[in-house]
Amino acid sequence: MSTTQPGAGSAIKVALDAAREALRGDVARGAGGRAALEQHADRVDALLRALYAEAGGPERAVAIIALGGYGRRHLCLHSDIDLLLLFDGRIGPSEERFLRAFLHPLWDVGVVVGHQVRELDEFADLETDNPEFLLALLDARLVAGAAGLFERLGAMFHTAATHAYILQSLLALIEERHARFNATLYQLEPDVKEAPGALRDLMAARTIAAMTDPLLLQRGPADPGRLEEAEDFLLRVRSLLHLEAERNQNVLSHELQERTAEVLGYPGAEPRQRVERLMSDYFRHARTVSRMLEWIRRTAPTPVGSNLGLSRDGIRFLDPVQAARTPSSWIAAFQAAIDAGAGVTDEALSCIQQHVARYRPEDFTPEPRDRTAFLRLLKPRPGLYARLSQMHDCGLLGRLFPEFEAVSWRVVRDFYHKYTVDEHTLLTIRNFERLVSTQEPNRERFKTVAAGLPSPELLVLALLLHDVGKWRDDEHALESVRMAAEALDRLQVPFDARDTVLFLIRNHLQMSLVAFRRDTEDPGIVKEFGRLLGTEDRLKMLCLMTLADIEAVSPDTLTPWKEELIWRLYVDTYNDLTQRYADELIERNQAGLLELQLGRPDDLPEAEITRFLEGLPKRYLQLFPREAIYRHVRLARNIGSDEVHVSLEQNDAVWTLSVVTLDKPFLFSNICGVLSSFGMNILRGQALTNPNGLVLDVFQFTDDERFLELNVDAGVQVLHVLQDVVSGCADVTALLRGREQSVLHSRGAPRVVPVVRADNDASERYTIVDIVAGNALGLLYRISRVISRHGCSVELVLISTEGERAIDVFHITKAGVKLTEAEQRALTSDLQSTLEGIL
Amino acid sequence: MKLIKSIVRPNKVDEVKDALAKLNISGMTVTEVRGHGKQKGHTAIYRGKEYNVSLLPKMEVEIVVNDSLADEAIKAIVEAARTGEIGDGRVFVFPVLESYRIRTGEKDA
Numbered sequence: 001m002s003t004t005q006p007g008a009g010s011a012i013k014v015a016l017d018a019a020r021e022a023l024r025g026d027v028a029r030g031a032g033g034r035a036a037l038e039q040h041a042d043r044v045d046a047l048l049r050a051l052y053a054e055a056g057g058p059e060r061a062v063a064i065i066a067l068g069g070y071g072r073r074h075l076c077l078h079s080d081i082d083l084l085l086l087f088d089g090r091i092g093p094s095e096e097r098f099l100r101a102f103l104h105p106l107w108d109v110g111v112v113v114g115h116q117v118r119e120l121d122e123f124a125d126l127e128t129d130n131p132e133f134l135l136a137l138l139d140a141r142l143v144a145g146a147a148g149l150f151e152r153l154g155a156m157f158h159t160a161a162t163h164a165y166i167l168q169s170l171l172a173l174i175e176e177r178h179a180r181f182n183a184t185l186y187q188l189e190p191d192v193k194e195a196p197g198a199l200r201d202l203m204a205a206r207t208i209a210a211m212t213d214p215l216l217l218q219r220g221p222a223d224p225g226r227l228e229e230a231e232d233f234l235l236r237v238r239s240l241l242h243l244e245a246e247r248n249q250n251v252l253s254h255e256l257q258e259r260t261a262e263v264l265g266y267p268g269a270e271p272r273q274r275v276e277r278l279m280s281d282y283f284r285h286a287r288t289v290s291r292m293l294e295w296i297r298r299t300a301p302t303p304v305g306s307n308l309g310l311s312r313d314g315i316r317f318l319d320p321v322q323a324a325r326t327p328s329s330w331i332a333a334f335q336a337a338i339d340a341g342a343g344v345t346d347e348a349l350s351c352i353q354q355h356v357a358r359y360r361p362e363d364f365t366p367e368p369r370d371r372t373a374f375l376r377l378l379k380p381r382p383g384l385y386a387r388l389s390q391m392h393d394c395g396l397l398g399r400l401f402p403e404f405e406a407v408s409w410r411v412v413r414d415f416y417h418k419y420t421v422d423e424h425t426l427l428t429i430r431n432f433e434r435l436v437s438t439q440e441p442n443r444e445r446f447k448t449v450a451a452g453l454p455s456p457e458l459l460v461l462a463l464l465l466h467d468v469g470k471w472r473d474d475e476h477a478l479e480s481v482r483m484a485a486e487a488l489d490r491l492q493v494p495f496d497a498r499d500t501v502l503f504l505i506r507n508h509l510q511m512s513l514v515a516f517r518r519d520t521e522d523p524g525i526v527k528e529f530g531r532l533l534g535t536e537d538r539l540k541m542l543c544l545m546t547l548a549d550i551e552a553v554s555p556d557t558l559t560p561w562k563e564e565l566i567w568r569l570y571v572d573t574y575n576d577l578t579q580r581y582a583d584e585l586i587e588r589n590q591a592g593l594l595e596l597q598l599g600r601p602d603d604l605p606e607a608e609i610t611r612f613l614e615g616l617p618k619r620y621l622q623l624f625p626r627e628a629i630y631r632h633v634r635l636a637r638n639i640g641s642d643e644v645h646v647s648l649e650q651n652d653a654v655w656t657l658s659v660v661t662l663d664k665p666f667l668f669s670n671i672c673g674v675l676s677s678f679g680m681n682i683l684r685g686q687a688l689t690n691p692n693g694l695v696l697d698v699f700q701f702t703d704d705e706r707f708l709e710l711n712v713d714a715g716v717q718v719l720h721v722l723q724d725v726v727s728g729c730a731d732v733t734a735l736l737r738g739r740e741q742s743v744l745h746s747r748g749a750p751r752v753v754p755v756v757r758a759d760n761d762a763s764e765r766y767t768i769v770d771i772v773a774g775n776a777l778g779l780l781y782r783i784s785r786v787i788s789r790h791g792c793s794v795e796l797v798l799i800s801t802e803g804e805r806a807i808d809v810f811h812i813t814k815a816g817v818k819l820t821e822a823e824q825r826a827l828t829s830d831l832q833s834t835l836e837g838i839l
Numbered sequence: 840m841k842l843i844k845s846i847v848r849p850n851k852v853d854e855v856k857d858a859l860a861k862l863n864i865s866g867m868t869v870t871e872v873r874g875h876g877k878q879k880g881h882t883a884i885y886r887g888k889e890y891n892v893s894l895l896p897k898m899e900v901e902i903v904v905n906d907s908l909a910d911e912a913i914k915a916i917v918e919a920a921r922t923g924e925i926g927d928g929r930v931f932v933f934p935v936l937e938s939y940r941i942r943t944g945e946k947d948a
Contacts, residue, residue, distance in 0.1 A: 519850050519922065561871035565849060565896050571885045757887035770887035807886060 012047060013109040019043035023077055024243060030264045032239025033232040034074070041066075041073035044081060045143050052144035055101035059094040060087050061146035063153070064102075067116075071139030072203075074235060077242040078249075081106075082114040082136060088149050091119060112248075120149065123156045131169030138166065138207060163211045164303045171297065174204055185286045189257075192238045193250040197286025199234050202227065205293040212300040212309050213318055221295050222288045230285035236264065237282070252282070304336045314343040320351045327359045328366050331374050334391055338383040349394040356395045361490055364400050371491050378457040378464070380450075382437060385430030388464075392422065403483040404464065406471040418554040421470045427552035428463045432456075432544060442560065445567060446547060449540050452802035454684075458497050459541045461488075462504035463548060481506045496625065503538060504545055511546040515569040516562070523576075529569070530576040534622030536800070539577060543570045578809045579762035579770075581619040582796050588614070592621045599626060604633055612636050615690040617796065623686060624698075628658075632696055635660040639694070642727040648708075648715050654683065655708065656700050657718075661726055663693040668794040669784035670725045671697055673732035676778040677739060678718060679705035687797035699799070736778060752805050754835035758824040766795055766811035767819040769828070773835045775806040786834050787812055790827045792819065840935035840947075841909040845900045846872065846928040847920040852898045858919040859902065862911055868901040877925060897928060903935055 019040060026036035045066070052064055067082040069075060085102070087095055099117060106113050116133065127134065137157055142150040178196050181187060185197035193199045205227075209216040217224055240260050241249045252260065261274035266281075268274040301309025301316060307329055309318045315337040317323035323330070330352055337344045365371045378384070391397040398405030407421035417424060435443060436450050450456065465487060469479025484505050488498045510532065518525045533539045546566055551558040586593070593613070597606050612633045613620070624632070635645040635658060645660045659671055668687055675682060685699040708714040724730035752774035759768045771783060780799065787794055787810060796811035814823060847855055852869060859867065873894040883890045904912050913930055921927050938947040 517850050517853065519848065521924070521926065559871055561873060561896050564873070568883065568892065568896075571883050571890075574885065755887040757884065759884070770884075772886050772888075 012051065012105050015043075015047045015050070016109055016111065019047065020077060023239075027077065027236075027239040027243045028263065030236060030240075032076075032243070033236045037075055037235060037239065038073040040077075041070060041075040044070070044075060048083075049144045051102055051105060055098055058087070058098035059092065060089040061149050062087050062095070062098060063145040063147075063149045064143045065145075065150060065153075066139075066141045066143050067114075068136035068139055071136070071141040073141070076235075076239055076248075078112075078247050079242075080112045080114040080248070083116070083143075084137070084140065085115060085117045086145075086149060086153060087117075087119050088146065088152075089119060089121075091117070120152060120156070123153060126162055126165060128165065131166065131173065134162070134166050135170060135173075135207065138210070160303055160306045160308075167208065167211055167303060170204060170207060174201070174293075174297075185290050186283060189251055189253050190282065190286070191251045192234050192241065192282075195286070197283075197288075197290035199231070199238065201293045202231055202234070202289045205289065205296045208293075208296050208300045212303060213311070213316075216296050216300060217292075220292045222292055226288050227292055230288045233281065233285050234289075240264070304340060305332050308333055308336050310336070310340050310342060311345070314345040314348075315340065316345040316348045317351060320347070323348070323351055324355045327355070327363045328370050330396060331364060331370070331377060334387045335373065335377045337390075338377070338381065338387050341383060343386065344390050349390060352396050353394040356399045359399065361400055361402065364396070365491065368492070371493075374491065375457050375461070375493075378460040380429070380433045380436045380456050380460055382433065384433045384460070385426055388429060389426055392426065401465070401468075401487050403468040403487050406483075407468055410470060412470055416553050416557065419552070421467050424552050425464060425467050428466070428545075428548040429460055431548040431551045432460065432463060435544065435547070442563075446544065446563075448802075449570070450544055452800070452807075453540055453544075454537065455497065455500075458501050459504065459545060461493075462501045462508070462541070463545060465501070466505045466508045466545070466549070477506055477509060500538065500541070504541055507532065507542060508545055508549060511542050511566065511569065512550065515546075515565040520565070520569050520572065526569070526572045526576050527580070530573045533573065533577070534619070536574060536577050536798075539570065539573050575762065577619070578798055579759065579768045581617050582766055582811050583764045584618045586613045586616050586618050586620065590618065590621070596621070596626060596629065601630060604630055608637070609633050612690075612694075615692065616688055616696075620688060628698075632658060632660065632698075636694060636696070644719070644723045644726045646719050646722060648718070650708075653702055654700050655680075655703055656698065659695075659697045659699075659722065661695050663689055663695045663793075664726075665793075666785070666788045667695060667726065668697065668797065669781050669788055670732050671699075671722065672780040672784055673736055673778070674718070674722050674725050675699060675701060676781050677721070677732065677735040678707050679703070679739070679777070680707075681775075681777065682780055682799060683801050685797070685799040687794065687799075689795045732781075736781065739777065754832060756828045756831045756835065758819065758828050760818050760824070763811065765818070766813055767792075767824060769810040769812060769831070771806075771808045771810070771831065771835070773806050773808075775801050775804050779806055780808065782834055783808065783810075783831060786830050787827065790814070790823070790830065792827065840903055840905060840938060842933040842935050843902050843904065843909065843912055843916070843930060844933065845916045845920065845930040846874070846876075846897050847900060847916070848922070848926065848928060849896055849898050851920040851922075851928075852900065854919040855900055855916050858915040859912060862908060862915055864902055864904060864908070864912060866902065868899075870899040870901075872897050872899045876929060895926065903938065 022043070023032065023036060023040040026032050026039075048064060063084075063086045065071075065084040065086060067084055069079055070082050075081070085099065103113065103115065140150075140153070140157075177194060177200065181191075181195050183196060185195060187195055191198060206217065217227070237252060237260055238250060240263055241252065241256055244256055244259055257275045257278060258271045261268075261271070261278035264278065266274040266277040268277060299311065301311035301318065303318070304310045304315065307318050307322055307326075309316055315333050317333065333344050333348055365374050388397060391400075392404075392408075398408055404422065404425070407425070410421040412421060419427065432450070435446055436456070438444070438447050453459065465484035466480055467476060468483045469476035469481070472479050481502050485498075485502060488501060493501065510529070514520065514525065514529050520526060530539075533542065543566060547558065547563070550562060588610070590613075593610075597609060600606065600609060621629070631647055635647060637645075639645055639660055639662060641662050643661065647658045649656045657675070661667065672682065680701040681704050682699050682701045685697065687695070687697045689695050703709060708718075711717065721730065721735070725732045725735075752772065754773040755771065757770045759770070762768045769787070773779060784794055784797075792812040792814045793816075794810060794812055798809040800807045812819070819827065845855070856867070859865070873896055875893060875895055881892055883892050900916070902912060909932065913932065916930055939945065940947065
């Protein structure tokens, strides 16, 4: 039942009949082409506006939006009127009343309305179940109502992701539709809307061009005018089909061909001759449309980001004018190129080159996400060197890093270097990039080292800046550090990362020096080198940096002989850092201790810090930043037996759990077991014990099952369980049983062949057990449980993971001393069986 | 003339060069080589796995000197390259029959 005024329906009918009559007149004269249909659409617009005004506004703003063909103003006589009725908020009684007042009169007079009623928020997420609706939305046009609401819809809808999805869907729809017509346009009774070469193909060509590169239509195989002609012809035919059939009929059947040829005025004495001429024209136009669509499908760039498209010649800006105004989008072009395994096109490079001088370094990475994206760009993988070279050639790299510009084309005369400083620098990055994916068997060992780097992009950043100080003729490493520090500050690189990059630049010649010019068979030299590095990560980075740097000097500089020397120094230093560090304990007059005391917060007395640190390995001071050390000291305060003091921090996806407690049997395995029982994936960590039995365990893990994220009091819960397990009130084995039996964590055959090796010589006080195994839930728990079952005490542990490999180094004793040969054999045999899944 | 070929530790090359320079011997050929003598290499362990390092990186320094200078040169090399540990290297001495300068074709005395 209609709720509008009694007179409204008849007024609409009168207006609609008049509009249709006017269109019928045009069509009957053979003039039912674009102009006539646009006029008809305008008349229907006016009618809807009147209806909108009469219906009275609802409480929430509403926009009446024309979609699809009506949106394009190509409204045929019997076409559906496709509308989107969009509300700014929830639809309530007032909005429902409006809908009735607006739609019922249209239904009453027999208009076929294809309508969608939506709330604006529904467009927040990409709707993937109705691609035809998304396609129709591309032609959205405001007919009546709130213009602001319509604009907001546009902003929400026109995103790179939506366009990419629509494009992908459209290409699939074209394939499906063509298949229905056996993929040929030469139909004796063609459907002038759906058939290959007909109106839908024409729209598809325009849509693809609009979403990728509007200029494609100008550059296609046919003159744009011929496409317009084809459209007008097809519309005139379609209009006639609607007029003659008095319904939404789009097939140009044999019967209708005669009538159409006659109305459109084709010459010929016989109807057959007129029809032949009509159809010959049809096929000519359909071929124009078809060729254009095929060409556009082949040539159109695929949208790969905001204002970025991938075409056959690489990544381009879809709108160069917009690109010139937004320097913050330029780095994304190079990232997209690497992702697509392509280059950046010459046009895009020219655009950057032309405008780059207008901008300051900060303009390219104004937001934190831009700076993160730049670091992500530097991840070593195929294409990085080539793209950085393009960035350099178009002036972007030099503008982003004026420090780098200082060594552009810089010639340093010596006996070794074959390239300018800038090219040498970029070649170091190419060498690292190649190493990461090398297939050469003799490079495999370094590739494994590279695979274990947690942040390889920091090494690339260090390589990029390591020689910027060479604009001066004298000692360049320190000048490079000074200049790099400014660049890193500008990029707002986090403190730890900044420290690492500067360390690498400062010491980039040290490993060559020690490997080639020092007696590396002297354990003292290796120890001193290890002290300089402090951590395995820095050793790995410096090792790879050294290789990449030497190899970039000239093609012959890095010989297998030099590689061997570097590798040997790497292995010796790695062993020193992981196996021998326990022999060097923090003493009262330790270097670095004074700084720690001077910077201490007010709540930490000097004596408390000293008491905590004394007896811990010296390495502790290099492993942890100052703030973390103060946190550990606080955790150790007033610790009682069976007590567990814990802190839990999150940094991006990685959580850090610090646990302080007093040593007892099975402690380490219990803590590992608790973490595993919550599904945590332990990535890295250290377990340290001081001579007073104080234990500090620090674990870094990912919360793969999102337990901490999804549960408000999750941190408290983990703490309670830890407390219960450590004090013996709960049994971790029971907690883990369900998980261990779960098919989700079924271990199957290990993909990494486990290695267990015990060594009594490396350390003065401990038996060292090196373990390499496939990373799995509960691995550390299982390993440490075996060790504890053998009556051994876990004194120190280094935990790391590299991809699917877990690398753990345990320092253990039994009754306070190293294990005997027999004890070692029994332990390693049990561990090996456990890791092979036998026990 | 004598050809003196010495196999030394890589880190000792600079000291050998300096010692020879003091005798005004500046022409030499230095090559990266790998091999072993009595030292026979050893086993390196990386992450629990053993690697056999049988051929050790060494440097080969070759010089040609007049007979009168040979003893002094050998002494200088040995003193500069010695650490006293196994793996210090070897010095081999060969007689040189003739020597020609390629640029001019002239025969050295």
